[in-house]
Amino acid sequence: MSDPEPTPRKRLLILGGTAEGAEIARKACARFAGRIHVISSLAGRRPSLPDLPGEVRVGGFGGAEGLEQYLRAESIDWVIDATHPFAETISDHAYDACLRADVPRIMLVRAPWRIPSDGAWVEVADSRRAAEILPTLAKRAFLTTGVGELDAFSRVTGVRFLVRLMDRPSAPLPLADCTLVVGRPPFTLENERALFREHRIDILVTKHSGGAGTEAKIKAAMELGVRILLIRRPPKPPGESAASADEVIAWLARRL
Ligand SMILES: NC(=O)c1ccc[n+]([C@@H]2O[C@H](COP(=O)([O-])OP(=O)(O)OC[C@H]3O[C@@H](n4cnc5c(N)ncnc54)[C@H](OP(=O)(O)O)[C@@H]3O)[C@@H](O)[C@H]2O)c1
Structure with missing residues (x-):
C-alpha cells in the first residue's frame, strides 16, 4: 500500500513591515512548522530587509485588485494585517481584497499609549495640522x-527640530533648523530622557502609533513635563x- 498523500500546508500571508509582523512570522514558523507556509509581505521602503x-x-x-489576484493565485488561506497603525491604504486594500477573495483576515491592532487625561498633550x-499649531506651542521639537x-513641517519657522529616523536619509531633510538622530526601537527610558535633556526639548511631536517599543519617549516627556503633540x-x-x-497565533491554531 502506498503512503497517504501528505496534507497540503496552509498558506499564510502576513502584511508586515513592523516588529509585530516579524514576531508573528517567527512564532508561526516555529509553532506550525510543516503545517503552515508563512509568507511575509513588505512594502520595500527600507534600504535593507529584516531577517x-x-x-x-x-x-x-x-x-x-492586485492583492485580490495575489490571494487567489497564491491560494492564500489566511491574511494577517500586522501593518503599522498609520499604514491606512494597505489595511483598506487588505479588507477589500479579503472580502472579495473570501479569505479570513485578522488585524493586529497595537494598544494605544497610556497618556493621563490631565497630561500636557x-x-x-494629521501632520499638516500639527505643523500649523506647532510654533504656537513650543520652540524645540523632537x-x-x-x-x-x-x-x-518644511514651512514651520521659529522652531528648532530634533528629527529621529530609522534609516539615514538619502536626501537632505526639508527642514531649515534641524539635527538628525538615527535609531531603531526599542528605546530605553534613559535614552529618551538623555535626548530630551541634551537638546532641551520642549515638545514631542509623534504619531499615536502605540506599542511598547516606542512608549519610552511618552514616559520621558511626561516625566520631564514636556508637552506632547499627538497625531x-x-x-x-x-x-x-x-x-x-x-x-494572532492562537487565532491561527483555532483554524488549523
Ligand atoms: N506609516 C508609518 O508610519 C509606518 C511606520 C512603520 C512601518 N510602516 C510599514 O511600512 C509599510 C509602508 O507604510 P505606508 O504607510 O507607506 O503604507 P500605506 O500608505 O498603507 O500603503 C501604500 C502602498 O504601499 C504598499 N504596501 C504597504 N504595505 C505593504 C506591505 N506590507 N506589503 C506590500 N505592499 C505594501 C501598497 O501598495 P499597492 O497598492 O501597490 O499594493 C500600498 O497601497 C507598511 O508595511 C507599514 O507596516 C509604516
Missing part, C-alpha cells in the same frame, strides 16, 4: 513622525482584531 523566517516577498500588489488629525511626514490614528477597517502576536 525573517519563511518566504519574504517585497513590493506593492497593485492596489486592492494636544491631539491633532519630531518622530517618520521620513514621510517631514515635508509637512491621531486613522480609523481601521472593520473586521476581527487581536492585540498581540500571541493572540
